[in-house]
Amino acid sequence: MNDYSENIAIIGGGIAGLSLGCFLSRKKIKCIIFERSSHIREGGSGISISPNAINLLEKINLKESLSNEGFFPEKINFLDDDNPITSIDSRVCCISREKLVSILYKRFIELGGKIIFDHEYVSFDSDNKILNFKNNQSYEVLHLAACDGIKSKIRDDFFDTGKPTYSGYSAWRCIGQNPHRDAYLQLSSNKHLVLYPITNSLSSFVGCIKTKKQNNESWIAEGSKDELIKDIGFMSDNHKETVYASKRFYRWGIYTRPLLKKYFTKNVTLFGDAAHPIVPFLGQGGCLAVEDGYSFAKLLNDSGNLEDAQNSYECIRKPRVKMITRLSKEQALHNHISNPLLRKTRNFLMSKTPIIDKQMDRIYRFEL
Ligand SMILES: Cc1cc2nc3c(=O)[nH]c(=O)nc-3n(C[C@H](O)[C@H](O)[C@H](O)COP(=O)(O)OP(=O)(O)OC[C@H]3O[C@@H](n4cnc5c(N)ncnc54)[C@H](O)[C@@H]3O)c2cc1C
Numbered sequence: 001m002n003d004y005s006e007n008i009a010i011i012g013g014g015i016a017g018l019s020l021g022c023f024l025s026r027k028k029i030k031c032i033i034f035e036r037s038s039h040i041r042e043g044g045s046g047i048s049i050s051p052n053a054i055n056l057l058e059k060i061n062l063k064e065s066l067s068n069e070g071f072f073p074e075k076i077n078f079l080d081d082d083n084p085i086t087s088i089d090s091r092v093c094c095i096s097r098e099k100l101v102s103i104l105y106k107r108f109i110e111l112g113g114k115i116i117f118d119h120e121y122v123s124f125d126s127d128n129k130i131l132n133f134k135n136n137q138s139y140e141v142l143h144l145a146a147c148d149g150i151k152s153k154i155r156d157d158f159f160d161t162g163k164p165t166y167s168g169y170s171a172w173r174c175i176g177q178n179p180h181r182d183a184y185l186q187l188s189s190n191k192h193l194v195l196y197p198i199t200n201s202l203s204s205f206v207g208c209i210k211t212k213k214q215n216n217e218s219w220i221a222e223g224s225k226d227e228l229i230k231d232i233g234f235m236s237d238n239h240k241e242t243v244y245a246s247k248r249f250y251r252w253g254i255y256t257r258p259l260l261k262k263y264f265t266k267n268v269t270l271f272g273d274a275a276h277p278i279v280p281f282l283g284q285g286g287c288l289a290v291e292d293g294y295s296f297a298k299l300l301n302d303s304g305n306l307e308d309a310q311n312s313y314e315c316i317r318k319p320r321v322k323m324i325t326r327l328s329k330e331q332a333l334h335n336h337i338s339n340p341l342l343r344k345t346r347n348f349l350m351s352k353t354p355i356i357d358k359q360m361d362r363i364y365r366f367e368l
Contacts, residue, residue: 049283066095172228188234
């Protein structure tokens with residue numbers, strides 16, 4: 001038996017686990033991350049990080065790393081197919097997932113954090129706080145922080161919530177050599193396409209489509225350019241150029257799980273996609289994971305008591321997650337309108353009223 005009885009055990013070294021690890025370590029709260037993979041890794045795609053998360057990452061001195069490793073686009077240009085609707089100043093950082101996770105990992109290690117790889121969680125005895133892994137290793141720990149993603153085994157073990165279900169949407173993603181200073185969002189019937197620069201020379205493409213077709217065995221499958229083009233159909237020139245400049249293409253089935261009534265139980269707390277996987281149409285899943293980690297570490301540091309921190313964490317996170325979950329679902333309906341009259345009305349509202357800025361202010365404002 002390995003003795004980590006003074007440590008919060010974090011399962012999963014993704015955005016949620018590493019963020020939580022950094023924010024706890026910054027407050028000198030002992031923690032250890034267990035990751036099933038043999039190293040830190042992330043799929044070949046980009047991610048946009050909005051001010052609600054950027055401001056928190058700044059507290060662990062990562063804003064400069066985000067600027068160095070990612071890209072802050074100047075504008076976001078909205079198109080109805082290839083007709084310009086409006087353009088707004090961008091406030092997001094766009095970065096490759098791999099780079100985001102590696103700067104979080106580097107910061108966690110700098111803060112004195114420890115991560116143990118090749119450890120796949122299998123069970124937790126929450127009365128005796130004994131954690132068991134597939135490699136037959138066992139650890140005595142203080143608390144279990146589940147950051148093991150949408151397919152969370154910890155959520156299955158401790159919260160009766162049903163399996164993840166297909167949302168009805170899939171996303172094609174690729175990264176190509178195609179320099180841009182701005183981001184482009186193409187709205188179309190039953191689909192929307194996102195393009196943003198992640199470095200001075202690379203752009204990331206995400207094409208979200210409404211489709212009944214699910215990937216059977218894996219949620220993520222590598223596909224071909226031809227399949228992408230067939231699935232997506234019409235693309236504006238900038239989107240098309242990025243697709244043609246890309247070499248690898250991934251198709252993601254988008255899955256969700258029902259909203260939870262409880263985020264914690266005895267000695268176990270949920271974070272990130274393990275707690276609240278959402279559709280990605282506002283680019284908020286990873287940002288919420290950062291907010292979760294920051295909130296829990298601050299509440300625990302302020303109260304000095306795990307049970308109090310769990311209660312306050314749930315009270316603070318639930319309404320915000322509920323709001324962003326709802327807005328994210330609604331966003332697909334706005335983005336994918338087919339009816340020409342409704343499209344005209346949407347475009348009018350987007351170009352002639354402050355509707356976009358208001359929505360962003362609502363999402364980007366997070367304080368604790
Ligand atoms: C198409 C698409 C686009 C998106 N775009 C954005 C965006 O622009 N902005 C944004 O903020 N979010 C975006 N998201 C959402 C974002 O990717 C997720 O919300 C985020 O990655 C969740 O992080 P996580 O750490 O909770 O989970 P994960 O990233 O799934 O990490 C879980 C970790 O736990 C490990 N693990 C799993 N099980 C075990 C186990 N049993 N034992 C040990 N380790 C385990 C895994 O190996 C992994 O490292 C997007 C999602 C999709 C699908």
